Amino acid sequence: MTSSASDLKAALAVAGLRLTGPRLAVWEVVSSASDHMTADEIASEVGRVDPTVNRSSVYRSLALFDELGLMRQSSLGPTDASHWELAHPDEQFHMRCESCGSVEHHTGDLVDRVRDHLAGDHGFQATRVDLLVTGLCRNCHP
Amino acid sequence: MTSSASDLKAALAVAGLRLTGPRLAVWEVVSSASDHMTADEIASEVGRVDPTVNRSSVYRSLALFDELGLMRQSSLGPTDASHWELAHPDEQFHMRCESCGSVEHHTGDLVDRVRDHLAGDHGFQATRVDLLVTGLCRNCHP
């Protein structure tokens, strides 16, 4: 078991849940990805590693990891499909190029500023900030 | 025809398109709403006014208005359903309370700051900024 997998096991144990084959497979696939993946991509990749794992289990695992705060779901892309990635606390926002379709992550203090601003001026306690910027990336605009 | 309806007619004419019954009905429903509506809510309301209007036409009208820049589609709420509202240029972002489900609009210069920041530092030309803050509103947090 990799060290990150035993972290997963610990996180699950705290909630009284088990580390199973499907969960581990989903975890490994997503955590070794450099980018976001759709549930479909995750399911395919998991299927390559272990063909006995069912799609439903992939969806159930992702939903669980989301609930535990281990992964993060976003609606990027033109389609309805959700995109998944590990929930890094320093992960800030996404920039999607509408021409080439690429999605960049961007780190900065913008999201924190939003959070602070709302807490101060509006009494709104933000638990999650989703910032998606759509436009043309450096390579695609004239 | 209301004045905003003739604006709609003009906007359509520029694109060589027609003002029809279904389009007008969708327009009136959405533009008289104080808040966002799901496509489903719009379709129901349109159906009350004119039961002969089909759901497909509602979806087609909304997609068209989006393309023309007249309306704006967002994924708020816990479900997959899209939410629609008129595209006000001064409309900035949404704050959704995960306890009571209410969605507030918030106006400020945050979105413009994001836009400027990206254009300067990253060569990213933003055409659209979606900022959704989820958390607890003033009434719901302790």
Add this chain to the structure above:
DNA sequence: TTAAGTGCAAACGCTTTGCAGTTCA
């Protein structure tokens, strides 16, 4: 007159669910 637009019904993509069987603490 005729391209633009519609209703209808069927299909679509993504995701969730009920259930009966399996597995891990």
Add this chain to the structure above:
DNA sequence: TGAACTGCAAAGCGTTTGCACTTAA
């Protein structure tokens, strides 16, 4: 042992599409 978990297949939801008919300009 018993609750957690799974695979399977079917249904769910929101949305889109093909087609023949209708309508606005």
